[in-house]
Amino acid sequence: MTNGQGAGGQRIRSLMTRGVMVPLKFTLGTSAAIVKAVPLLLVDLLNEDGVTGRAYTFCYRPSGAVAISAHLFEAVDLLKGRDSTPFDVTQTLSRQFALLGVTGTVRMALSLLDMAMWDAIAQMQRVPLSSLLGSGPKSLRAYDSRGLGLMEPDRLAEEVQTLLESGLGAVKLRLGYPSLSEDLAALNAVRKSISRGDVAIMVDYNQALTSTEAIRRGRELEKEGIYWLEEPIAHEDHEASAAVARELRVPLQIGENFNGPEGLLHAISVQRRAIT
DSSP states (O other), X not given: OTTSTTSOOBOEEEEEEEEEEEEEEEEEEOSSOEEXXXXXXXXXXXXXXXXXXEEEEEOSSHHHHHHHHHHHHHHHHHHTTSOBXXXXXXHHHHHHTTTTOSSHHHHHHHHHHHHHXXXXXXXXXXXXXXXXXXXXXXXXXXXXXXXXXXXXXXXXXXXXXHHHTTTOSEEEEEOOOSSHHHHHHHHHHHHHHOOXXXXXXXXXXXXXXXXXXXXXXXXHHHTTTOSOEEOOSOTTOHHHHHHXXXXXXXXXXXXXXXXXXXXXXXXXXXXXXXXX
């Protein structure tokens, strides 16, 4: 049932979207930008059974929310009056939007629709969505995915203490300072400010490095016991990511920028070729 073919059909009645700008308690500095607020698009998808499936996404820019919402309303107009499963909808809309390009805001719109439909199905079957997809609820180590931004070491130390007060079991540190020594100084400041020994530290470069520099910095960072190294290079260069991964012991984290299942399958294919 995980591909949606076995999920019960539903008829979409209406759609409501709301764009909101959410201020951050802490300014997020990454190697790419300074973020003080995040634009979100909230989606309510009502079906003929009276069940509302919900989803939301981070739109990067306010204009992204406008574009995604427009795609969603057009997609829903194409689906009204017909029984649809998530699998059917993906196949139908991917074809309808093919010439426009099923990437970027179109992909985000179709993904929101898919999530909202699955949410409605889980409600109608009165089971957690994780169980509907073949797994089950379980505990996971939580962390603030916003992460600790690029800032002075003393400010990092203060912010990580505030984050851990909420009971988080891990923290993510944004790196990408001009030099490796500055990256290490930031990591050491965070580690020294953590009093508990069970807190994992992940690092994220937001695609700031070349492959050569990713290997050089990764070798030093893995000595410090980081949990993973996230997107050190351009996200779409899977061949280079596989080459970097072969040179390091620390897990290389990619995937948040995959363009649908095709992106995942391509990354897996490249990795398989790299290890055979």
